[in-house]
Amino acid sequence: MSITLNVNGQDQTVNADPDTPLLYALRNDLELNGPKFGCGLGQCGACTVIVDGKPIFSCLTPIAVLEGKKIRTVEGLGTVEKPGPMQQAFIEEQAAQCGYCIPGMMMRAQALLEKNPAATETQIRTALEPNLCRCGTHMRILRAVKRAGELMQQAGTGGNA
Amino acid sequence: MDDFKKPGGITRRNLLAGGGALVVSFSLTQAFGQSENPPPPPPPTADKPTLPGALNDDPFLDSWIKIDGKGAITVFTGKAELGQGIKTSIPQCAAEELDVPFDAIKLITADTFVTPNEGFTAGSMSMLNSGTAVRNAAAQIRELLIAQAAVKLGVDPATLHAEDGHIVGAKGEKLAYADVVGNIQLHVNAQPVSKLKATKDFKVMGKAQPRVDIPGKVTGGQAFVQDMRPEGMLHGRVVRPPSYHATLIDADIATVEKMPGVVKVVRDGSYLGIIAEQEWQAVKAMRALARSAKWNEKATLPDINHLPETLKSLAVQDGVVADNKTPAVGVVKTVDATFTRPYQMHGSIGPSCAVGHLVDGVTTVWTHTQGVYPDRDAIAQLLGVDKPKVRCIHTEGSGCYGHNGADDAAGDAALLAQQVPGKPVRVQFMREQEHAWDPFGPGMVTHIKIGLNAENKMAAWDYELWSNSHGSRPGSAGALVSSRYLSKPFPEDPQKLVITPLGSGDRNADPLGYDLPHKHVIWHFIKDQPVRQSSMRALGAYCNVFSMESAVGEAAILAGADQVEFRLSHVKDPRGIDVINAAAKNFGWTDWKPAEGRGRGFAYARYKNHACYLAIAVEIEVDKNTGKVRLVRANVGIDSGEIVNPDGIKNQTEGGIIQSMSWTLFEAVQFDRTRITSVDWQTYPIARFGSIPDSIDIEIVPRPGQGFLGTGEGAQGPTAAAIGNAIRDAIGKRLYDLPLTPDKVLAAMAAPAAA
Numbered sequence: 001m002s003i004t005l006n007v008n009g010q011d012q013t014v015n016a017d018p019d020t021p022l023l024y025a026l027r028n029d030l031e032l033n034g035p036k037f038g039c040g041l042g043q044c045g046a047c048t049v050i051v052d053g054k055p056i057f058s059c060l061t062p063i064a065v066l067e068g069k070k071i072r073t074v075e076g077l078g079t080v081e082k083p084g085p086m087q088q089a090f091i092e093e094q095a096a097q098c099g100y101c102i103p104g105m106m107m108r109a110q111a112l113l114e115k116n117p118a119a120t121e122t123q124i125r126t127a128l129e130p131n132l133c134r135c136g137t138h139m140r141i142l143r144a145v146k147r148a149g150e151l152m153q154q155a156g157t158g159g160n161a
Numbered sequence: 162m163d164d165f166k167k168p169g170g171i172t173r174r175n176l177l178a179g180g181g182a183l184v185v186s187f188s189l190t191q192a193f194g195q196s197e198n199p200p201p202p203p204p205p206t207a208d209k210p211t212l213p214g215a216l217n218d219d220p221f222l223d224s225w226i227k228i229d230g231k232g233a234i235t236v237f238t239g240k241a242e243l244g245q246g247i248k249t250s251i252p253q254c255a256a257e258e259l260d261v262p263f264d265a266i267k268l269i270t271a272d273t274f275v276t277p278n279e280g281f282t283a284g285s286m287s288m289l290n291s292g293t294a295v296r297n298a299a300a301q302i303r304e305l306l307i308a309q310a311a312v313k314l315g316v317d318p319a320t321l322h323a324e325d326g327h328i329v330g331a332k333g334e335k336l337a338y339a340d341v342v343g344n345i346q347l348h349v350n351a352q353p354v355s356k357l358k359a360t361k362d363f364k365v366m367g368k369a370q371p372r373v374d375i376p377g378k379v380t381g382g383q384a385f386v387q388d389m390r391p392e393g394m395l396h397g398r399v400v401r402p403p404s405y406h407a408t409l410i411d412a413d414i415a416t417v418e419k420m421p422g423v424v425k426v427v428r429d430g431s432y433l434g435i436i437a438e439q440e441w442q443a444v445k446a447m448r449a450l451a452r453s454a455k456w457n458e459k460a461t462l463p464d465i466n467h468l469p470e471t472l473k474s475l476a477v478q479d480g481v482v483a484d485n486k487t488p489a490v491g492v493v494k495t496v497d498a499t500f501t502r503p504y505q506m507h508g509s510i511g512p513s514c515a516v517g518h519l520v521d522g523v524t525t526v527w528t529h530t531q532g533v534y535p536d537r538d539a540i541a542q543l544l545g546v547d548k549p550k551v552r553c554i555h556t557e558g559s560g561c562y563g564h565n566g567a568d569d570a571a572g573d574a575a576l577l578a579q580q581v582p583g584k585p586v587r588v589q590f591m592r593e594q595e596h597a598w599d600p601f602g603p604g605m606v607t608h609i610k611i612g613l614n615a616e617n618k619m620a621a622w623d624y625e626l627w628s629n630s631h632g633s634r635p636g637s638a639g640a641l642v643s644s645r646y647l648s649k650p651f652p653e654d655p656q657k658l659v660i661t662p663l664g665s666g667d668r669n670a671d672p673l674g675y676d677l678p679h680k681h682v683i684w685h686f687i688k689d690q691p692v693r694q695s696s697m698r699a700l701g702a703y704c705n706v707f708s709m710e711s712a713v714g715e716a717a718i719l720a721g722a723d724q725v726e727f728r729l730s731h732v733k734d735p736r737g738i739d740v741i742n743a744a745a746k747n748f749g750w751t752d753w754k755p756a757e758g759r760g761r762g763f764a765y766a767r768y769k770n771h772a773c774y775l776a777i778a779v780e781i782e783v784d785k786n787t788g789k790v791r792l793v794r795a796n797v798g799i800d801s802g803e804i805v806n807p808d809g810i811k812n813q814t815e816g817g818i819i820q821s822m823s824w825t826l827f828e829a830v831q832f833d834r835t836r837i838t839s840v841d842w843q844t845y846p847i848a849r850f851g852s853i854p855d856s857i858d859i860e861i862v863p864r865p866g867q868g869f870l871g872t873g874e875g876a877q878g879p880t881a882a883a884i885g886n887a888i889r890d891a892i893g894k895r896l897y898d899l900p901l902t903p904d905k906v907l908a909a910m911a912a913p914a915a916a
Contacts, residue, residue, distance in 0.1 A: 016439070016441065017421075017441065019441075020441045021441070024439075024440050024441045027440075028390075028439065028440050031390060032381060033381045033382060033383050033384065033385075033388040034380075034381035036385075036387065036510075036511060036559075037387065037511065037512070037589065038510050038511060038512075038592070039512075039592040039841060039842060040591065040592055041592060041841055041842075043592075043841055043842040043843060044510055044842055046510055046511065073381065074379065074380065074381050075380065075381035077380075078380060079380055080376045080377060080380050080382065083376070083379070083380060086379075087376075087379045087380055090375070090379045091371070091375055091376055091379060094371060094372060094375060094808055094812060095375075096244075096372070096374075096375050096378055096379070097244040097245070097246075097560055097812060097813070097816050098243065098244030098510075098557070098558075098559055098560030099244065099374065099375065099378035099379075099384065100385065100509075100510050100511045100558075100559035100560065101510045101559075102378055102379060103378075103379070103381065106379065125850040125851065125853065126850075126851075128850045129849050129850050129851055131850075132510055132842065132847065132849065133510065134508050134509060134510045134559075134560055134562070134820065134847065135244055135560045135816045135820070136815060136816035136817065136818065136819030136820045136823075136848075137812070137815070137816060137819075138819055138848075138850060138853040139815050139819075139853070139854075139856075139857050140812070140815070142850075142853070
C-alpha cells in the first residue's frame with residue numbers, strides 16, 4: 001500500500017506494508033542514514049526520531065499510524081556545510097567514537113532542548129536514559145547537549161539550521 | 162562509495178604497476194642520524210633487518226604511501242577504523258613527516274585488493290604498527306623527494322628542506338612535490354632508520370585534530386556498512402539454531418518461499434537463510450521460517466550457578482607465565498584471594514552487518530571485520546574458492562571492541578551472495594542473534610597470594626589463572642559460525658596454549674610493574690569451549706589486572722600503608738611512577754576526606770607490560786540500603802608514548818573507563834544448560850546515563866621522541882580494580898566475584914567482619 005509521510009518538512013510517498021516499522025521506511029525507501037537499527041525492541045534508542053515534537057523509537061512504530069504527522073531525523077537538523085546547533089555542538093565536543101548511537105542521542109536531546117534549551121545536566125541525563133552508547137562516549141555527549149542548548153539560546157531558535 | 166571500493170576499481174596490483182620511474186640510488190641509512198625509541202621490537206629474523214612498525218611485514222614504501230604526478234598523496238593502512246580514530250591519527254603521521262597540511266592526505270583503509278596485510282586491528286596496536294610504518298615511510302619519502310630535488314637543482318641536499326608540499330632551498334629555490342615525484346621510484350624497501358621530525362617541530366602531530374568522520378556521522382552521511390545501498394541490493398537474514406549444538410529436523414521452506422518479496426530460502430544442513438527484495442519482507446520471512454523450524458537440541462552448557470567450579474573442573478594444560486626461580490623469603494603476612502569473572506559480551510549497539518556481491522566469480526564482501534585478510538582466508542575456504550576470488554573491504558560498523566559478530570555476518574553475506582550471482586546481498590543480524598552468538602569474553606578464575614615481609618613490602622607473589630584462549634578469530638572457515646551448521650560442516654580450530662610477551666588469557670598476568678623478590682605465575686589453560694569465546698577488549702588483562710590490583714589493594718591495607726605510597730614503593734619504572742603521581746595528584750588523593758557511603762580506590766598497570774602506562778584514582782558512592790554502586794569521578798594519568806592526537810587518547814580512555822565500569826558493575830552473560838538466555842538489553846543490561854560519572858579527567862604524560870604505545874585497551878583492567886578497591890574502602894569488605902552487583906554488596910555488608 002502507499003502511505004504519505006511528512007519527513008523533514010517534505011511529503012514523501014512510501015510503498016510498503018502498513019505494519020512496516022518507520023525505521024525501515026526511512027532507511028530503505030527514503031534512503032536516510034541517520035536513524036539506525038539497534039535492537040528492534042525499543043531498548044537502545046539508536047533508531048530515535050522526532051514525531052510531532054516527541055522522541056519515538058522508529059523501530060517500533062508502524063508507518064500506518066504516522067500519516068499527517070511531522071517526522072524529523074538528524075538529516076533535518078542541518079548539513080555538513082550548514083550544521084544545526086545540535087550537530088555543531090557534537091562536532092565541537094568531538095562527541096563520538098564509532099558514532100553509531102549518536103544520531104539517536106541527538107534526536108532525543110533535540111526534543112528535550114526544543115522544549116527547554118536551558119535543561120540542567122540532571123534533566124539531560126534523565127532524558128537520555130533510553131539511549132545506549134557502548135563506546136562510553138557519555139561524558140562528551142552530555143557536554144555536547146549542554147553546548148547545543150547554549151547555541152540554541154544564543155541563536156534564539158528551536159534548533160533547526 | 163569511492164572508486165577504490167568498487168569491484169574492478171583501483172587495486173594494489175595496478176597501483177604498483179603505475180611506477181616505472183627512475184630509481185634513485187640513495188642510502189637512507191647513511192643520511193639519518195636520529196631514530197625514535199620504539200617499544201620492544203619483534204625478534205629479528207636472521208636475514209632481515211628490523212624495520213619500524215608494520216614496515217617489517219610489508220617493507221615497500223609504496224605499499225603505504227603513493228604520490229601521483231599532481232602531488233596528490235594517498236596513504237594505505239591495513240588497519241580498520243573501529244571508532245578509535247585511526248582515519249584521523251594515521252594521516253596526521255603522514256602529513257607531519259611529509260610536511261603537508263592534514264587535509265592533503267587521502268587515506269585508504271583495510272582492503273585485501275589494495276592495502277597491506279596488517280592482520281587484525283586489535284590489541285591497541287594501530288598506532289604502534291601502522292602509525293609507525295606510515296610515519297617512517299613518510300619520513301623516508303620526504304628524504305627521497307629532497308634528494309631528487311637536489312639533483313634537479315644541482316645543490317647539496319643538506320641545503321634543502323620540506324615545507325608545505327614543497328622542497329625549499331636556502332637560496333629561495335622551491336619545487337613542488339609534483340615536480341620531482343615523477344622521477345622517484347617509491348617501490349623500494351624501507352630502511353631501518355628514518356630521519357623523524359623532532360616533537361618540538363611538529364605542526365600536525367601532537368595537536369588535537371578533529372576527527373574526519375564526525376561531521377558526516379552527525380548529519381546523516383553514509384558512514385557504516387549498514388548504510389550501503391548498491392543498485393539492485395537484496396536483503397538477507399539468517400535463522401540461527403536455538404542453541405550451539407542444535408540440529409535442524411524440519412522447516413516449512415515451501416510456505417516461506419511463497420511469502421511476499423521472498424527471492425530465495427536457503428537450507429544447507431542445519432543452516433537456514435532468507436533472501437528478499439525488501440528488508441521488512443526479509444524480517445517477516447525470517448520470523449516465519451524460525452517459527453516453523455523444529456530442532457534437536459543438546460544440553461551442553463555449564464551450570465552458571467557454579468561457574469568458577471565448573472571452569473576449574475574442565476581439562477587444563479598448565480603453562481608457566483612467569484617464574485623468577487627465587488624462593489619466597491621472609492614472608493610474615495599473606496593476602497590470599499580468589500577472583501572470578503563471568504562471560505561478558507562485546508555488545509555492539511549496531512548488530513553486525515555485511516554486504517556480499519558475487520560478480521564474475523569474485524565475491525566481494527563489505528565488512529566491519531577487524532581483519533580483512535584473515536576473514537578473506539576464512540571465506541575463501543568456506544566457499545571452496547581460491548583466495549584471490551574473495552575480496553574483503555573494510556567498511557565501518559558499530560564499535561566492536563574485539564571479535565564480535567562482524568566476521569560471521571561477512572561469512573553469511575558471502576554464502577547468501579552465491580545464491581544470487583550479480584546481486585548484492587545485505588545481511589543484517591537481529592539483536593538476539595548478535596547477543597546470543599557473540600564470541601564472548603570468556604569466564605575466568607584467578608587465585609593470588611601476596612606475601613608481605615617484616616618491612617611490609619611485597620616479598621612473594623604467586624598467581625594462577627584458569628582461562629580459555631581469548632582467541633577464536635578467523636583464518637579458517639570453522640571460525641565462522643554458519644560453517645558449523647552446513648551439511649558439510651567445518652571444524653572449529655583447535656585451541657592451543659600460547660604464552661608470549663603479548664599475552665592473551667595471561668595478558669598482564671606477569672607482575673612486571675612491581676619489583677618482587679619472588680614471583681610465580683601459572684596459566685591453567687582451558688581447552689574446551691562450552692560457551693563460544695574469543696577476543697574482547699584487553700583479553701585476560703581485564704580480569705588479571707582486576708585480580709592483581711585488588712590483591713595489591715588488600716596488601717596495602719594489610720601493610721597499613723597508603724594505597725598510592727604502597728604502589729610507589731614497589732614501582733621502579735619512572736614512567737609508571739609519573740602516571741601514578743599524575744592520577745593521585747589530580748584526584749587530590751592526600752587531601753581526600755572519607756564520607757558516609759563514599760570510597761576511593763586506586764589501580765595501576767602498564768597494558769601488556771609493554772604498551773601504555775595507566776593509573777587511575779576513583780571515587781564511588783554506595784547506597785547502603787540498595788547496595789547500588791555508582792562511579793562518581795575518575796582521574797587518570799596515561800603515558801601512550803609520543804602523542805599523535807591528544808583528543809583521541811582522551812576519547813579512547815574516557816570510553817574505556819565507562820565501558821569497564823559497565824562490565825564491572827553490571828555485566829554477566831546468562832544461560833541455562835542448553836541456551837544462551839542473554840538475548841537483548843533487558844537480559845544483558847549495560848550502563849545507561851543514570852550510572853555515568855560526574856567527571857572523568859585524563860592527564861596525558863607527554864613523551865616527546867618516544868615510540869607510540871597505543872591507548873585503546875589500557876583502562877579496562879585498572880578501572881575494574883580501582884572500583885573494587887573503592888568499594889572495599891567504602892564498606893570495609895571486598896568483592897571477589899564480577900560483576901560487583903548490588904546483591905553482592907549487600908551480602909558482603911551483612912557478612913561478619915574478617916578476623
